[in-house]
Amino acid sequence: MTLYIVRKLAFFLLAVFAASIAIFLLIRGAGGNVAAIILGKDATADAINALAQQYGLDRPMVVQYFDWIGNIFRGDLGRSFRTNEAVTDLVVSRLSISIPLCVSGLLLGLLIAIPAGTYSALNSDKPLGALITILSQVGIAVPVFWAGILLSLLFGVRLGWLPTGGWTNWSADFWGAVRSLVLPIISLGLILGASLTRYVRSAVLDVMNQDYVRTARATGMTRMEALLQVGLRNAALPIATVVGLQIAELIGGTVIIETVFSLPGLSRMILANVAAREVIVVQSTVMLIIIFVMFINLIVDLLYGVLDPRVRLAR
Amino acid sequence: MTLAPAIEVHDLVVGYDALNAVRGVSFTLPRGGRMGLVGESGSGKSMTALALMGLSPTGWHAAGQVLHDGVDLITETDTSFSKRRGRTISMVFQDPMSSLNPVRRVGDQIADVIHRHSKVSRREAMKQALDLMVQMNMPRPEQLARSYPHQISGGQKQRIMIAMALACYPQLIIADEPTTALDVTVQKQVLRLLNAAARDRNTALLMITHDLPVIAAMCDTVAVMYAGRIVEHGPVQEVFRSPRHHYTRGLLDSQPTMDNIALDGSSRLGSIPGMVPPLHNLPTGCAFHPRCAAASEKCRAEMPELGANGAACWHPVKEKAE
Numbered sequence: 194m195t196l197y198i199v200r201k202l203a204f205f206l207l208a209v210f211a212a213s214i215a216i217f218l219l220i221r222g223a224g225g226n227v228a229a230i231i232l233g234k235d236a237t238a239d240a241i242n243a244l245a246q247q248y249g250l251d252r253p254m255v256v257q258y259f260d261w262i263g264n265i266f267r268g269d270l271g272r273s274f275r276t277n278e279a280v281t282d283l284v285v286s287r288l289s290i291s292i293p294l295c296v297s298g299l300l301l302g303l304l305i306a307i308p309a310g311t312y313s314a315l316n317s318d319k320p321l322g323a324l325i326t327i328l329s330q331v332g333i334a335v336p337v338f339w340a341g342i343l344l345s346l347l348f349g350v351r352l353g354w355l356p357t358g359g360w361t362n363w364s365a366d367f368w369g370a371v372r373s374l375v376l377p378i379i380s381l382g383l384i385l386g387a388s389l390t391r392y393v394r395s396a397v398l399d400v401m402n403q404d405y406v407r408t409a410r411a412t413g414m415t416r417m418e419a420l421l422q423v424g425l426r427n428a429a430l431p432i433a434t435v436v437g438l439q440i441a442e443l444i445g446g447t448v449i450i451e452t453v454f455s456l457p458g459l460s461r462m463i464l465a466n467v468a469a470r471e472v473i474v475v476q477s478t479v480m481l482i483i484i485f486v487m488f489i490n491l492i493v494d495l496l497y498g499v500l501d502p503r504v505r506l507a508r
Numbered sequence: 509m510t511l512a513p514a515i516e517v518h519d520l521v522v523g524y525d526a527l528n529a530v531r532g533v534s535f536t537l538p539r540g541g542r543m544g545l546v547g548e549s550g551s552g553k554s555m556t557a558l559a560l561m562g563l564s565p566t567g568w569h570a571a572g573q574v575l576h577d578g579v580d581l582i583t584e585t586d587t588s589f590s591k592r593r594g595r596t597i598s599m600v601f602q603d604p605m606s607s608l609n610p611v612r613r614v615g616d617q618i619a620d621v622i623h624r625h626s627k628v629s630r631r632e633a634m635k636q637a638l639d640l641m642v643q644m645n646m647p648r649p650e651q652l653a654r655s656y657p658h659q660i661s662g663g664q665k666q667r668i669m670i671a672m673a674l675a676c677y678p679q680l681i682i683a684d685e686p687t688t689a690l691d692v693t694v695q696k697q698v699l700r701l702l703n704a705a706a707r708d709r710n711t712a713l714l715m716i717t718h719d720l721p722v723i724a725a726m727c728d729t730v731a732v733m734y735a736g737r738i739v740e741h742g743p744v745q746e747v748f749r750s751p752r753h754h755y756t757r758g759l760l761d762s763q764p765t766m767d768n769i770a771l772d773g774s775s776r777l778g779s780i781p782g783m784v785p786p787l788h789n790l791p792t793g794c795a796f797h798p799r800c801a802a803a804s805e806k807c808r809a810e811m812p813e814l815g816a817n818g819a820a821c822w823h824p825v826k827e828k829a830e
């Protein structure tokens with residue numbers, strides 16, 4: 194297992210490194226003169242040079258790259274050109290919305306998908322099993338923003354139970370913040386749950402037809418015991434893989450949901466900064482998100498090693 | 509007092525929808541008895557075995573009577589049947605590669621069976637599991653017990669499967685082609701172990717195989733299945749020396765023996781013409797008639813039952829003169 198962890202960690206660091214180069218080149222290299230971009234079309238050459246000098250944008254690219262990446266590892270994401278605010282501070286307050294939204298949405302999705310997918314796999318001949326399959330198909334076809342709008346129309350506008358958007362800080366009004374997140378989390382969880390249900394269903398169907406489940410039955414497990422003790426334990430492997438692959442989709446969903454519910458989360462911050470041509474802020478926050486995605490994938494990989502001895506013990 | 513048979517099967521019918529893969533199978537296997545079950549691929553051997561375990565595929569039906577341990581297994585609920593599986597009746601499957609749980613240590617998988625069916629502690633169950641592994645001729649059982657299935661060989665996996673089947677001293681073990689997936693050299697060792705362990709425990713054995721010499725070496729009686737029915741059943745020596753059913757005759761003729769394999773490579777091996785009929789298109793009367801040289805009008809019209817000579821045939825093969 195140690196070898197496995199070391200290998201996965203090394204791979205993670207290597208991937209982060211590669212991603213950082215890619216982002217740096219895409220944003221700096223493809224974009225042309227950063228100082229000119231920031232100042233806009235009407236800026237004078239002198240102003241551009243002054244800004245470049247002030248932020249060290251006139252140094253060689255390699256130096257700038259290592260400066261940037263070194264600072265990121267020290268927790269310094271740079272400063273906004275316009276407001277001079279530290280990006281790190283901006284990001285932290287945004288993350289207090291985005292991370293709970295993302296993680297709870299995923300958990301809710303799993304909480305829906307595992308029982309629903311398992312039930313429909315084992316009871317496809319019953320009405321409820323068929324209904325689950327149909328609902329999950331429908332859920333896959335529904336765009337996230339649509340789900341968000343429908344839910345906010347129903348629970349926010351018509352019933353008035355929950356806010357349809359907006360945000361109060363955790364520290365200012367904790368329960369208010371929770372209430373603001375309920376509908377976004379449900380929208381995200383439902384949509385994610387719908388597509389995960391399909392994967393759970395096929396994983397359970399596949400596993401329950403395996404010879405080792407028959408062995409479990411032949412040695413005295415009831416159908417339910419074989420499902421819970423052998424079936425789901427083995428189905429966890431393909432499900433973990435799919436969850437890892439869905440992380441990117443989850444982040445995409447978060448962007449949309451933050452917009453629909455006007456939550457000042459990280460993704461909306463990026464969009465706003467792209468519009469404001471805040472090159473450094475965009476570059477750093479995108480990098481942060483990529484590290485987050487890779488980190489989740491690292492966790493999934495490690496979890497996979499814990500779940501599957503064939504992976505863990507492979508030479 | 510004499511013990512009830514290990515299993516008594518009456519008119520077992522197994523199938524799905526209107527199709528039956530097993531069509532009225534009956535036999536009795538006494539305590540400690542050994543019965544071989546042979547027949548071409550698709551004749552219904554596995555479906556018979558699974559029905560005895562109450563593990564027919566989903567959507568399949570099983571009817572008739574299967575008396576075991578004082579109950580009729582056909583009418584058992586899944587919960588109470590579960591308490592027998594692995595304890596009084598167990599099964600060894602064909603493919604050990606896929607039959608063990610890939611994410612559980614093999615020692616634990618044996619111990620699980622013991623722990624489930626007896627009141628012993630986990631620790632004691634593991635001790636018994638290690639003992640079983642020693643009986644299965646597995647060197648260094650402590651180390652092996654900690655392995656996962658992918659870390660051990662096919663022969664070792666099948667010994668683990670056999671240890672699981674034996675763990676609770678069952679009255680009956682059904683072995684469905686237990687060695688076909690193994691190397692030829694390993695096959696013999698595994699069969700010898702299964703044989704010896706079953707004999708020690710007075711466990712009855714229902715041995716399904718295509719390997720007639722194995723049946724000859726291990727079993728008391730042999731039943732020959734064709735198209736879902738037992739067409740001949742009798743003591744191994746009698747059936748093999750002097751088959752009465754034309755299908756049995758054909759099966760034996762298609763076996764390689766010392767004197768029909770010529771050293772120059774030319775073979776005088778016989779083979780049965782035609783193929784096993786599909787379930788949805790079974791012939792009338794004796795299902796073997798399209799492939800039988802001795803078939804008559806009667807064979808095509810009426811289904812023969814097993815007779816006193818042990819064969820279900822209207823025109824049995826003449827007994828071989830000694």
Ligand SMILES: Nc1ncnc2c1ncn2[C@@H]1O[C@H](COP(=O)(O)OP(=O)(O)OP(=O)(O)O)[C@@H](O)[C@H]1O
Binds near residue numbers: 548555
């Ligand atoms: N899951 C299934 N669905 C439909 N038909 C099946 C299924 N399993 C087996 N059958 C059919 O049932 C019949 C009996 O099959 P069975 O597996 O019992 O044969 P067998 O004697 O064990 O053959 P083999 O020597 O190949 O193991 C065959 O006609 C087979 O095609």
Ligand code: SF4
Binds near residue numbers: 753795796798801821
């Ligand atoms: S009953 Fe007739 S067809 Fe069937 S084996 Fe006997 S002789 Fe052949």
Ligand SMILES: [Mg+2]
Binds near residue numbers: 553555684
């Ligand atoms: Mg079979």
